Amino acid sequence: MGLSANFMAYLTKVFHMKLVDASNVYNLWLGLSNLVPLLGAIISDTYVGRFKTIAYSSFFSLLGLMTVTLTAWLHQLHPPECNIHHPDSCERPNKLQLGILILGLSFLSIGSGGIRPCSIPFGADQFDQRTEKGLKGMASYFNWYYLTFSIVLIVSHTIIVYIQDNISWTVGFSIPTGLMACSIVLFFVGTRFYVYVKPEGSVFSSIVRVIVAARKKRNLKLPVNDNYGTVEYYDPPVKPGVLSKLPLTDQYKFLDKAAVITEGDLTSDGVPVNKWRLCSVQEVEEVKCLIRIIPVWSAGIISVVTMSTQVTFIVPQARKMDRHMGPHFEIPAGSLLVISFLAIGIWLPIYDRILIPSLWRIRKFRLTLLQRMGIGIVLGIMSMFTAAIVERVRRTQASKMRQMSVFWLALQLVLMGLSESFNYIGQIEFFNSQFPEHMRSLANSLFPLSFAASHYLTSLLSTTVHKLSGGKDQPDWLDNDLDKGRLDYFYCMIAGLGVINLVYFWYCARSYQYKAGSQIEDLGEEKSLVD
Numbered sequence: 001m002g003l004s005a006n007f008m009a010y011l012t013k014v015f016h017m018k019l020v021d022a023s024n025v026y027n028l029w030l031g032l033s034n035l036v037p038l039l040g041a042i043i044s045d046t047y048v049g050r051f052k053t054i055a056y057s058s059f060f061s062l063l064g065l066m067t068v069t070l071t072a073w074l075h076q077l078h079p080p081e082c083n084i085h086h087p088d089s090c091e092r093p094n095k096l097q098l099g100i101l102i103l104g105l106s107f108l109s110i111g112s113g114g115i116r117p118c119s120i121p122f123g124a125d126q127f128d129q130r131t132e133k134g135l136k137g138m139a140s141y142f143n144w145y146y147l148t149f150s151i152v153l154i155v156s157h158t159i160i161v162y163i164q165d166n167i168s169w170t171v172g173f174s175i176p177t178g179l180m181a182c183s184i185v186l187f188f189v190g191t192r193f194y195v196y197v198k199p200e201g202s203v204f205s206s207i208v209r210v211i212v213a214a215r216k217k218r219n220l221k222l223p224v225n226d227n228y229g230t231v232e233y234y235d236p237p238v239k240p241g242v243l244s245k246l247p248l249t250d251q252y253k254f255l256d257k258a259a260v261i262t263e264g265d266l267t268s269d270g271v272p273v274n275k276w277r278l279c280s281v282q283e284v285e286e287v288k289c290l291i292r293i294i295p296v297w298s299a300g301i302i303s304v305v306t307m308s309t310q311v312t313f314i315v316p317q318a319r320k321m322d323r324h325m326g327p328h329f330e331i332p333a334g335s336l337l338v339i340s341f342l343a344i345g346i347w348l349p350i351y352d353r354i355l356i357p358s359l360w361r362i363r364k365f366r367l368t369l370l371q372r373m374g375i376g377i378v379l380g381i382m383s384m385f386t387a388a389i390v391e392r393v394r395r396t397q398a399s400k401m402r403q404m405s406v407f408w409l410a411l412q413l414v415l416m417g418l419s420e421s422f423n424y425i426g427q428i429e430f431f432n433s434q435f436p437e438h439m440r441s442l443a444n445s446l447f448p449l450s451f452a453a454s455h456y457l458t459s460l461l462s463t464t465v466h467k468l469s470g471g472k473d474q475p476d477w478l479d480n481d482l483d484k485g486r487l488d489y490f491y492c493m494i495a496g497l498g499v500i501n502l503v504y505f506w507y508c509a510r511s512y513q514y515k516a517g518s519q520i521e522d523l524g525e526e527k528s529l530v531d
Contacts, residue, residue: 003068003108003176004030005156006164006334008315014078014169015101016090019480020466023312027459029105030308034452036113041445042204043114049199050118050125050441051191057114058184060107065177067104071097072169116448120145121440124432125197142429143352146421150344157341161334210279210287213258217277220257233259234272235281244437244515246285251292251513259284286436289515293434295508296370297446299377300427302501303419304454305461306380309494310387310416311337312458313487314409320482321394322403331406339410343417351421369430370509376423377502383415384495391488398483434515465490 011022044053071077077100082090093101123145127137156176164172222231233256238245248256258279265278272278318333325331359365367375390412394404427447435443462478469486470476479485 003065003173005153005337006161006172006315006332008312009165009334010072010169012316014072015093015097016079016082017092019316020462020478023462023478024459026312027308027455027462029109031452031455031459032106033109033112034116034448034450034455036109037117037445037448038442040113040115041117041441041443044118044441045199045439047199049196050122051194051196053114053118053441054122054187057111057118058180058187059111061111061115062177062180062184064104064107064109064111065173065180067100067107069170069173069177071101071104072173077101112448117441117445120428120444121432122194124440125195138432140352142425142432143348146425146428147345147348150341150348153341154338154345157335157338161332165332165334206279206283207287207290209276210255210258210283212276213279214255217257217260217262218254220260220262222253222256222260232261233281234261234265234278235259236270238282246282246289246515248281249285249288249513252288255284255287286439289434289436292512293431293446296373296430296505296512297450299501299505299508300373300423300447300450301453301457302497303373303377303380303423303505304451305458306384306494306498307416307420308451308454308458309491310383310412312462314413316482317391317394317487318406318409320398320403321406321409323406336406336409336413339413340417340420343414344421347418347421348425369426369433370512372422372426373430374502374505374509376419376421376426377498377505379415379419379422381495381498381502383412383419384491384498386412386415388488388491388495391482391491395483395486395488461490461494465493 008022008026011017011025012019015022017025040053040057044050048056077097079091079093079097120142123141124138127141160172160175163175233248235248248259259281261278265273267273314336315333318331318336323331323333356366359367387409390408394408397404424447427450428444431443431446432440466476466478468476469489470479475481475484477486477490
């Protein structure tokens with residue numbers, strides 16, 4: 001976090017990259033960092049387990065931080081400073097400098113690939129979900145995890161950014177490097193006290209078996225309304241450690257054929273003769289869970305674009321505004337995002353400890369996870385429209401040689417923080433409760449995977465708009481000089497995509513069927529977004 005908070009400034013000020021180039025490098029790196037967790041989740045759930053995955057990945061993160069710190073410390077690893085009398089003649093990074101930087105970022109991406117999908121489920125493993133106390137503890141755990149995460153972001157975007165901007169990039173990168181080393185030590189201190197969940201083999205083999213078995217029996221005719229009637233399904237007891245037994249549902253009935261017992265499918269002991277021809281009801285329903293989740297997950301991609309767009313352009317935007325607080329202190333541009341994190345930090349305890357218990361006590365009402373995500377998407381759209389209006393006013397003021405106060409950005413950042421509180425935490429809890437239990441690491445990789453897709457999409461949109469907007473004598477929307485560009489148009493375009501995405505999400509949520517026995521039902525939540 002201490003690295004990414006001000007990294008756009010590092011790329012433009014130290015490596016002398018153009019705004020669009022720096023935006024692409026930044027988004028491609030963040031995209032890779034959010035894509036690799038899918039591979040980390042597969043390795044964790046299939047082979048080594050969550051503890052070892054976190055341990056190995058932590059060392060890669062430390063190595064990446066050390067490498068990037070070296071690019072700031074050694075003058076051979078970054079371009080020389082610009083001549084203040086000729087700012088347009090700044091040297092670009094050479095191949096060696098760019099290669100070392102990319103190497104460090106790659107190490108960081110590998111590290112995040114193991115830490116991100118495993119940290120939350122490893123913490124969730126410490127709760128006994130067979131008890132009501134454990135389930136309620138889990139619900140609070142997600143909120144408090146994100147609150148702690150937000151506090152770390154606040155520190156990163158204030159103290160660390162201030163050090164990087166006003167003291168030294170080397171010191172500013174060395175602090176998170178040292179903290180990472182300390183966190184590795186603390187992680188291993190608790191080794192004797194952790195609850196460890198063993199990996200159960202390939203998470204995809206059962207998925208493929210269900211699809212293959214259903215295809216082999218595709219010619220079977222199933223009654224329309226006859227579950228466990230004239231048709232006999234293979235439904236043995238669940239494996240030890242599996243907490244929820246999934247009943248057969250009426251969605252995607254073509255997959256039910258994989259669990260239909262036909263002549264010769266079972267041995268005399270009741271064991272399948274061929275696991276690629278006969279699967280259990282539990283395995284079939286787990287595949288259905290995945291199919292139901294994918295449309296909801298895909299809707300999260302555009303919703304994250306609204307955040308990644310603002311994170312990318314808020315710093316250059318803030319540099320064009322009056323950042324003074326009093327006569328002697330100027331707020332670092334990279335610290336503006338703290339407003340968003342403060343909104344999260346203030347709202348989450350109120351939501352978790354006051355609002356939710358009060359609503360349940362007075363009205364027996366609790367927001368469903370999909371409702372929370374929907375509210376977050378709406379707030380994200382509002383944030384983008386607000387950002388467009390503020391940028392339009394800022395640009396008008398700049399044309400009159402006036403500097404607008406940077407605190408006009410506060411409203412859009414507060415809305416963005418509230419959007420995260422509802423949408424992102426809702427997604428994390430949704431994936432953890434709706435995925436099959438032995439696929440929790442895979443579930444947690446979906447959230448960063450949506451971030452990866454959104455960052456790549458943001459980069460694609462930025463590059464496309466940069467090339468297609470503007471004309472012969474007209475600057476493009478994302479010109480290096482924001483006073484000449486039309487960032488407000490770009491914000492409106494993203495907000496429009498958000499509106500389309502909201503309609504798509506509503507359609508997906510309306511038809512979604514929650515997993516039987518999930519935490520939502522156990523905690524008394526409603527079962528439908530539209531109920």
